[in-house]
Amino acid sequence: MQELKRTVVNMMDKDKYCVLLFDEMSLDASLSYDSKVDQIVGWEDYGDGHKNIAFADHAIVFMLRGIKRKWKQPIAFALLKDIIRSCDDIGPII
Structure with missing residues (x-):
């Protein structure tokens, strides 16, 4: 977020409009070791600090994209496990 803050501060107001x-x-x-953070990665992880003991098979990424300026x-x-199937099982049609 710090990089975004540095970028946006130099933009004209009209260029700050974006979509999420x-x-x-x-x-x-699969699992792998990330030496930068000294952790094993690949478990289901919703980003709240708690990992579930299930292999993540999907990732969801949230991104901001400029409307007027590229x-x-x-x-x-x-990192998620069977997220679409889990939603499907609850009932909404995706």
Whole structure:
């Protein structure tokens, strides 16, 4: 968010208009070690600090994208397991 703040502060007001997008993508379910944060990654993780013991097979990414000016910035993501199937099982038609 700090990078976004540095970018936006130099924009004209008309260039600050943006939309919030989100997209889901499939992942190969696997675990790996991230030495930068000294953690094993690949578990289902909603970003609240608690990981579930299930291999994440999807990621959802939230991104801001400029309307008048061409720019984009990812702002959040979560690693998920069977999120569309879980929603489908609840009842909404996706």
